[in-house]
Each structure stands twice: as C-alpha cells, then as structure tokens.
Amino acid sequence: xxxxxxxxxxxxxxxxxxxxxxxxxxxxxxxxxxxxxxxxxxxxxxxxxxxxxxxxxxxxxxxxxxxxxxxxxxxxxxxxxxxxxxxxxxxxxxxxxxxxxxxxxxxxxxxxxxxxxxxxxxxxxxxxxxxxxxxxxxxxxxxxxxxxxxxxxxxxxxxxxxxxxxxxxxxxxxxxxxxxxxxxxxxxxxxxxxxxxxxxxxxxxxxxxxxxxxxxxxxxxxxxxxxxxxxxxxxxxxxxxxxxxxxxxxxxxxxxxxxxxxxxxxxxxxxxxxxxxxxxxxxxxxxxxxxxxxxxxxxxxxxxxxxxxxxx
Amino acid sequence: xxxxxxxxxxxxxxxxxxxxxxxxxxxxxxxxxxxxxxxxxxxxxxxxxxxxxxxxxxxxxxxxxxxxxxxxxxxxxxxxxxxxxxxxxxxxxxxxxxxxxxxxxxxxxxxxxxxxxxxxxxxxxxxxxxxxxxxxxxxxxxxxxxxxxxxxxxxxxxxxxxxxxxxxxxxxxxxxxxxxxxxxxxxxxxxxxxxxxxxxxxxxxxxxxxxxxxxxxxxxxxxxxxxxxxxxxxxxxxxxxxxxxxxxxxxxxxxxxxxxxxxxxxxxxxxxxxxxxxxxxxxxxxxxxxxxxxxxxxxxxxxxxxxxxxxx
Numbered sequence: 001x002x003x004x005x006x007x008x009x010x011x012x013x014x015x016x017x018x019x020x021x022x023x024x025x026x027x028x029x030x031x032x033x034x035x036x037x038x039x040x041x042x043x044x045x046x047x048x049x050x051x052x053x054x055x056x057x058x059x060x061x062x063x064x065x066x067x068x069x070x071x072x073x074x075x076x077x078x079x080x081x082x083x084x085x086x087x088x089x090x091x092x093x094x095x096x097x098x099x100x101x102x103x104x105x106x107x108x109x110x111x112x113x114x115x116x117x118x119x120x121x122x123x124x125x126x127x128x129x130x131x132x133x134x135x136x137x138x139x140x141x142x143x144x145x146x147x148x149x150x151x152x153x154x155x156x157x158x159x160x161x162x163x164x165x166x167x168x169x170x171x172x173x174x175x176x177x178x179x180x181x182x183x184x185x186x187x188x189x190x191x192x193x194x195x196x197x198x199x200x201x202x203x204x205x206x207x208x209x210x211x212x213x214x215x216x217x218x219x220x221x222x223x224x225x226x227x228x229x230x231x232x233x234x235x236x237x238x239x240x241x242x243x244x245x246x247x248x249x250x251x252x253x254x255x256x257x258x259x260x261x262x263x264x265x266x267x268x269x270x271x272x273x274x275x276x277x278x279x280x281x282x283x284x285x286x287x288x289x290x291x292x293x294x295x296x297x298x299x300x301x302x303x304x305x306x307x308x309x310x311x312x
Numbered sequence: 313x314x315x316x317x318x319x320x321x322x323x324x325x326x327x328x329x330x331x332x333x334x335x336x337x338x339x340x341x342x343x344x345x346x347x348x349x350x351x352x353x354x355x356x357x358x359x360x361x362x363x364x365x366x367x368x369x370x371x372x373x374x375x376x377x378x379x380x381x382x383x384x385x386x387x388x389x390x391x392x393x394x395x396x397x398x399x400x401x402x403x404x405x406x407x408x409x410x411x412x413x414x415x416x417x418x419x420x421x422x423x424x425x426x427x428x429x430x431x432x433x434x435x436x437x438x439x440x441x442x443x444x445x446x447x448x449x450x451x452x453x454x455x456x457x458x459x460x461x462x463x464x465x466x467x468x469x470x471x472x473x474x475x476x477x478x479x480x481x482x483x484x485x486x487x488x489x490x491x492x493x494x495x496x497x498x499x500x501x502x503x504x505x506x507x508x509x510x511x512x513x514x515x516x517x518x519x520x521x522x523x524x525x526x527x528x529x530x531x532x533x534x535x536x537x538x539x540x541x542x543x544x545x546x547x548x549x550x551x552x553x554x555x556x557x558x559x560x561x562x563x564x565x566x567x568x569x570x571x572x573x574x575x576x577x578x579x580x581x582x583x584x585x586x587x588x589x590x591x592x593x594x595x596x597x598x599x600x601x602x603x604x605x606x607x608x609x610x611x612x613x614x615x616x617x618x619x620x621x622x623x624x
Contacts, residue, residue, distance in 0.1 A: 200512065200613070203620055211619040213612035220609070293605035297532070300525035301512070301613075307523040308515055 001166055004029055004071045004093060006086050007078030008059060010131035011103070013044055013139040015075055015172065020057055022170035027071075028059035029090060031082065036061055038137025046139040067092030073163060076102045076113070080276035083109060087116045096121075101149060101163060103127050106276030107188045108284065110152060120153030123160055126183040129172070146173040150180035181234045189225050189241045192277045193218040194248055195261035196298040200305060202266055204258050209249025217294070218245050221278070224292040228281050231288045265302070271311045274302040313478055316341055316383045316405060318398050319390030320371060322443035323415070325356055325451040327387055327484065332369055334482035339383070340371035341402060343394065348373055350449025358451040379404030385475060388414045388425070392588035395421060399428045408433075413461060413475060415439050418588030419500045420596065422464060432465030435472055438495040441484070458485040462492035494548070497541045501553045504537060504589045505530040506560055507573035508610040512617060514578055516570050521561025529606070530557050533590070536604040540593050543600045577614075583623045586614040 001024050005012040008028035020026040028044075030036055036059050043056045060066070062085075071093050078086045083104060094100070094117060101123040102109050113122055129145030147167060151160040160176050167174035177183060197217060198208050208214050219242060226236040249255050264270040278295040285292035313336050317324040320340035332338040340356075342348055348371050355368045372378070374397075383405050390398045395416060406412070406429060413435040414421050425434055441457030459479060463472040472488050479486035489495060509529060510520050520526050531554060538548040561567050576582040590607040597604035 197616075201616055201620060207620060208616070211616035213615045213619075217609065217612050217616070220605070291605075293532070293603075294609055297529065297606055297609050300529050303525045304509075304513055304520070304523035304529070307525075308513060308519060 001025065001073060002069070002071045003027070003073045003075065003166075004090070005075050005077060006062070006090055007076060007082065007104075008035070009077065009079075010133045010139055011127070011129065012075070012077035013046065013133070014129060014131040014141050015077065015103075015170075016057055017044060017046060017048070017053075017055055017139075017141070018170040018172055019167075020055065024166065024170070026057060028057060029062050029065060029086075030059065031062045031086070031089075032136070033061065034136040035133075038135075042137060044139065045137055046141050047134075048141045049143075062086055062089040065090055065093055069093060070095045071098050073166070074098060074100045076100065076104060076109075078104065080104055080106045080109065080273040081271065084112050084115075087112065091116050099123060099159060099163060101125055103147070104276075105187075105191065106273055106280060107184055108276065108280040118153075120151075120156055122152040123149050123156075123163060124152060124180045124184065125149035125174075126177075126180060126187055144173070146175070148175055148177035148180055148183050150177045179234070181229070181232065182236070185225060185229045185234055185236055186241060186244070188277055188280075189222050189236070190244060190248065191259070191261075192225060192281065192295070193221050193245055195259045195272075196274060196278055196302050198259050199262045199265055199272065200298070200301055202262070204256050204262075205248045206251040206255030209246070209255065214249070215242075215246075218242065220294045221298065224281055224285065224290075224295050227290050228284045228288065228292065231284075231290060261302075265306060265309065265311055269309055269311050271306055272302055274299050278302075313337065313385060314381070314383045315339070315385045315387065315478075316402070317387050317389060318374070318402055319388060319394065319416075320347075321389065321391075322445045322451055323439070323441065324387070324389035325358065325445070326441060326443040326453050327389065327415075327482075328369055329356060329358060329360070329365075329367055329451075329453070330482040330484055331479075332367065336478065336482070338369060340369060341374050341377060341398075342371060343374045343398070343401075344448070345373065346448040347445075350447075354449060356451065357449055358453050359446075360453045361455075374398055374401040377402050377405055381405060382407045383410055385478070386410060386412045388412065388416055388421075390416065392416055392418045392421065392585040393583060396424050396427075399424065403428050411435060411471060411475060413437055415459070416588075417499075417503065418585055418592060419496055420588065420592040430465075432463075432468055434464040435461050435468075435475060436464060436492045436496065437461035437486075438489075438492060438499055456485070458487070460487055460489035460492055460495050462489045491546070493541070493544065493546045497537060497546055497548055498553060498556070500589055500592075501534050501537050501548070502556060502560065503571070503573075504593065504607070505533050505557055507571045507584075508586060508590055508614050510571050511574045511577050511584065512610070512613055514574070516568050516574075517560045518563040518567030521558070521567065526561070527554075527558075530554070532606045533610065536593055536597065536602075536607050539602050540596045540600065540604065543596075543602060573614075577618060577621065577623055581621055581623050583618055584614055586611050590614075
C-alpha cells in the first residue's frame with residue numbers, strides 16, 4: 001500500500017517506521033528542514049523500545065512533494081495549526097481513491113480536511129501511542145499504544161476496517177470504532193482542562209489538583225464540551241470524565257507531569273494548540289448557539305500568554 | 313468629633329493624621345501589632361508631601377478597643393477580607409448615633425456592615441487619595457485626592473454632607489455624591505479587569521494591553537459588571553469605561569505599573585481582594601439570576617494561584 005505520513009515528527013516517525021517495517025511503501029512528508037536533511041543523510045534513528053535502530057526511509061519537504069504519484073492512504077500527523085498549510089501543499093497527491101486518516105490531537109479538524117478531500121474518503125482516529133523527538137532525525141519510541149478509527153463517510157465501514165488491519169499488521173494495534181467522536185471528545189476533555197489550566201497557572205497536574213478551585217473550573221469546562229458534543233449527537237459521560245480528570249491529579253501516576261501545552265509554551269516558547277481544543281468548542285458553540293464562556297476565556301488567556309512570551 | 317479609623321494602614325494613617333491635625337478627636341484601630349507598637353513608641357512618622365513629620369496619635373489593637381467609649385464616626389479602611397473580623401471586634405464602640413463610612417475598595421461591603429450597623433447610619437464612599445507604608449509606623453503620603461460619599465439610609469443626605477464637611481475641613485476634599493454606587497462600580501470595573509488579569513498573567517498593564525485578546529477579555533468582564541449594576545438600578549456607561557481601561561494600558565501614563573493585586577500576591581505572597589471585586593459580581597449575579605462566567609472563572613483562577621503560591 002502506498003502510504004504518505006503528512007507530518008513526520010515524533011508520532012509520524014513512529015508510524016512511518018513501523019509501517020515500512022511491515023512492508024508498506026511509505027513516504028514521510030514534513031516541513032522541518034533540519035529533520036528532513038538528517039533523515040536523508042543518516043536515515044531515521046530511533047531508540048525503539050530500548051534498541052537503537054537506523055532506518056532508510058524516504059522523506060520529502062511538504063513544499064517539494066512529487067505531485068505525479070498518488071497515494072492510497074495519507075495519515076495526517078501535523079500540529080493542529082499546520083494542518084491547513086499541509087493540505088494545501090500535498091493536495092496534488094490526493095485523488096478520488098486516496099483515503100485520508102486524521103490522527104491529530106484536538107477536535108474539528110474534519111472541517112479543514114473537507115476542503116480538500118471528499119467526506120467519503122475521510123477517516124477520524126484517536127491514538128494512545130506516544131513518541132518523542134530527541135533532535136532532528138532522532139526519535140524515542142517507548143511503550144505500547146492503540147488506535148481507534150472510524151469512517152466519516154456513509155457506508156465506508158469496510159474500508160475503515162481495512163485501514164485498521166494495515167495498521168495492526170504493523171503492530172500499531174488499531175481497531176474500528178463505532179463512535180470515534182466519543183473517544184475524541186473524551187480525550188479532548190482531558191486536554192481541554194489540563195493543558196490550558198496548567199499552562200496558565202504554570203504548574204503540573206498534581207499542583208493544579210491541589211487548588212481549591214481546580215474541580216469547579218474543570219467541571220465548568222467539561223460542561224461546555226458536553227453541551228457542544230450533545231448538539232452533534234455525542235453523549236459524554238460527565239461523571240466518568242471527571243473521574244478521569246481527577247486521576248490526572250494523582251502524583252503517584254501522572255500528576256507530576258506537565259501537559260504538552262505547558263511544554264510547548266512555557267518551556268519551548270511555541271504557539272499552542274488551544275484554538276483546536278477549547279477554541280474549537282468556542283467556534284462550534286457560536287455555530288450552534290451554545291454559550292461557552294469558560295472555553296472562550298481560557299482560549300483568550302492562553303493567547304494573551306503566547307503574546308506576552310512572544311511565542312512562535 | 314470623636315472619629316475612629318478602623319483599619320489604619322497607609323490610607324487610614326493618612327486620614328487619621330489629617331483629621332487629628334484639623335482638630336478632631338481621632339483614634340486609630342488596627343490589627344498589625346508591629347505597626348501599633350511603632351506608633352505607640354515613636355508616633356506616626358510620615359513623609360507628608362516631602363516634609364518629614366512625626367505625630368503622636370492614639371492607636372489600639374482592634375481586639376483591645378475600650379468598649380465604654382462610643383464614637384460619632386467610624387471610617388472603615390480595612391482590607392476587604394478583614395472587614396467582618398474588624399466589625400466584630402469593634403461593635404462595642406458603635407451605638408445608635410454612630411455613623412459608619414465605608415471607604416474600602418471593591419463592592420458589596422454594605423452587606424457585611426449591615427450585620428452590625430442600621431442602614432440609616434451607613435455611608436458609602438469612594439476615594440481617589442493614595443498612600444503607602446514604608447514599614448511599621450512609617451507612611452508615605454504624596455499627592456492630592458478627593459472623596460465622594462453618600463448616605464445609604466433614606467433621608468440622611470444632610471448627615472452625609474456634614475461628614476463630607478468634616479473631611480474637607482481636614483483637607484481631604486470630600487463631596488456629597490448623588491450616585492455613589494456609580495462611582496464605586498466605575499472604579500470596580502477598572503480594578504476588576506486590571507487586577508485579576510495582570511496578576512494571573514504576571515504582567516504590567518501596558519503588557520496586558522499589548523496582547524491580542526486584552527480588550528475582548530476586559531469587555532466581557534465589564535459586561536458582567538454592567539448587567540449586575542443594571543439590576544441594582546445603576547446604569548454603567550460601557551464605552552466610557554472601556555476608554556478608561558484603554559488609558560490604563562498607556563505606557564506613558566500608568567501602563568508600566570503593576571496593579572495592587574499583583575503586588576499583593578505575586579510580590580508579597582498575600583491573599584488577594586478578588587472575592588470583593590470579581591467575586592462580588594459572581595455572588596450578586598447568583599442572587600439576581602444573572603450569569604457571570606468571566607468573573608466566576610477569573611475569581612477561581614486567582615484563588616488557584618493563591619493556593620499554588622501558598623499566599624497568606
């Protein structure tokens with residue numbers, strides 16, 4: 001199968017490496033020149049569950065993709081704010097048979113993808129795999145994960161299951177989901193509380209959890225996610241989500257970690273994905289006539305912090 | 313006139329000093345032992361518009377007030393969160409002839425005072441004077457100011473004007489106001505935007521003003537103040553308040569200053585007055601059936617920051 005990974009950072013590298021190993025014809029596509037050059041010169045280097053590997057794998061800059069070759073499957077793994085530019089750059093490799101699987105964090109990406117791809121070829125997924133980059137061309141790939149995915153187009157269930165099979169054959173542990181939006185919303189509720197609040201208050205999750213107002217704030221934010229999801233026919237289980245959030249506060253499990261948005265903005269001075277988490281709820285809320293003031297205010301505060309820190 | 317100043321920090325010291333100088337019988341009341349001892353030993357020392365003065369002025373700890381002496385006028389100048397304790401401590405010096413003038417920052421203090429004083433003896437004021445403390449017993453009193461005040465009780469206008477006269481005789485430039493709540497709300501709108509946002513984002517007012525979302529956030533907060541004020545029959549001029557807020561962002565005037573709440577929490581690790589600014593709007597909103605999510609969330613975030621910094 002001809003598979004392009006659009007956005008080949010840590011997670012894209014993992015998927016590319018594992019899919020090529022299982023015999024697929026993989027192309028990595030990315031926009032970070034130093035990363036591309038490192039992989040072209042030395043191959044993709046990775047610590048893969050403790051074993052040092054070095055793999056030759058084709059990679060190309062997204063602005064230099066050969067537009068005469070079409071792909072069977074494109075897996076989207078960009079940062080949320082880079083998705084639209086990526087789709088513009090690679091639209092030439094998409095034809096009416098190209099299936100596009102979106103594995104980005106956050107919600108509402110299908111609105112962007114639909115501008116370039118017919119609905120029946122779009123698949124949404126949610127991944128529990130993790131990955132890190134140690135530097136250009138060097139990945140750190142530990143632990144296990146899984147993927148759920150579902151077709152957006154009517155009657156494309158069999159194709160969704162085939163994509164899951166290809167991914168599972170590569171060890172990526174993928175399964176067909178009857179309700180991928182529920183999984184995506186569940187994950188977004190955790191990101192939509194932990195990310196923005198820990199970033200703004202400059203704390204880890206356990207310290208946030210120890211404040212007298214953490215649960216009120218999380219609950220108010222989750223209520224807004226649930227109202228928007230309900231309008232889309234997705235019924236969130238709010239008490240279960242609140243339990244999941246409380247478990248993030250536990251210093252004995254993951255409480256001492258800083259969420260990725262904190263790392264992006266406070267440590268690396270990068271723009272955040274807030275517009276595709278809480279900001280997406282605000283946009284959907286405006287569209288549906290649902291007020292989402294906690295998501296609005298949190299998005300505005302994080303943008304203010306980006307400006308103050310001159311994030312790029 | 314027998315006048316007690318309940319809360320004799322920087323502003324209370326200014327008022328006590330100026331009122332005693334004009335011939336009034338003044339007692340300072342406070343809860344800070346070191347400050348009391350310094351004034352008992354060395355008098356109140358002050359740099360008063362450039363002149364070093366040292367004045368003997370009676371001061372007593374609020375828990376040791378002589379309860380046999382009643383006062384004609386009590387001027388309240390505590391920190392907002394200390395008001396209730398102060399009223400409990402000094403209720404013995406209040407009788408049916410004691411007038412009580414509240415000059416605290418923030419809104420809604422009359423709800424606390426009414427538990428101790430009949431409505432017809434309560435007066436609300438708004439002061440534009442400033443003052444600072446350099447240490448226990450040492451004040452810095454620069455510049456000019458003014459006071460507006462009004463009776464809360466029906467038919468007490470003449471008494472309000474008499475209080476204004478006593479204050480003006482001491483050089484405090486007081487006048488009777490036909491609509492003190494409007495003045496208080498106008499001031500609270502500036503405090504309710506600059507204080508919480510600059511504290512949370514750890515910036516001065518000019519830096520806040522330079523963020524892309526500052527005006528949206530301020531406007532949303534002011535809208536909530538206006539909705540609550542309207543329910544109380546006070547019509548806020550939102551465009552005029554937004555102009556006032558914009559003027560705070562100007563680095564050529566006061567933009568480079570950090571609001572007092574930032575100094576309290578971020579510099580001195582003290583609990584903030586947020587419950588009596590945005591938090592008061594939230595409480596009033598709940599009472600009136602008006603939603604105030606921006607004030608709710610801002611209050612919760614500032615409380616979280618207090619907990620994180622272990623403020624006291």
